[in-house]
Amino acid sequence: MANEVKKTSGDVARTDDRQNDQTGPTFRPATDIFEKDDVVTLAIDMPGVDPGSVDVSVENRSLTVRGTIDAPAPEGYRRIYAEYGPGTFERAFSLPDTIDADGIEANHKNGVLTLTLKKSEAAKPKQIKVKAA
Template sequence: MTDQMTHTPETVEKTPAQAPETMAGGRIYQPLTDIVETDEGVTLMLEMPGVSAEDVDVTLEKRVLTVRGKIEGTHPEKLQLAYAEYGEGDYERAFTLSDDFDPDKIGASVSHGVLTVTLPRTAEAQPKKIAVTGS
């Protein structure tokens, strides 16, 4: 699998983030993210398997949007891990946005392990064209 990943420059799996490790000793992963811009605003879709809605933290400060998610581990009872292809850990990722959005208008929802963050464009945030008049 590792050799396959070197063939594709794009990220195909969540990767450990550059962030320092957590106090509990776990790793922090970068969630795979899609970002789409529509006329209404910007929508981010982040894959955070194992994270439920109440364990997600979305903050917007200045133009930096930070997303954090705490996972619930999936250790089945009475069983030992015999073979591992993926690691489990909390998620963290930050994005610098192109425009300033209103933090009060951010919407966030979690469905099947995917966090969707919507940043609606407010009327006053839309660029206003200044007409320059000749004297």
């Protein structure tokens, strides 16, 4: 079953082959992608992830997003069952040449990581003025 993705509650895919005892399962967060003029926006669900644990990186035109969730049991209790607990959110995207990798902005609010990807100047439509001779 290597690399087989299974659905869990909340429509978050979990890849079981990447689970280990120290970090828990790796979740593939749901992502919405929107485009407007010269901007592409990604809204990535990362509930329970502390903004300080989020890592966004670009290498070789690959955008990778990671964040860890720590869901400790309440003080004095031990966890006996959990459908959603400690683990790592991870997702990777291939960036087209039209995206300016240096202009990516990230914002984390209410469990959603929003990435704003600006298109490069070369990808923007250009209007050419016609001069009268």
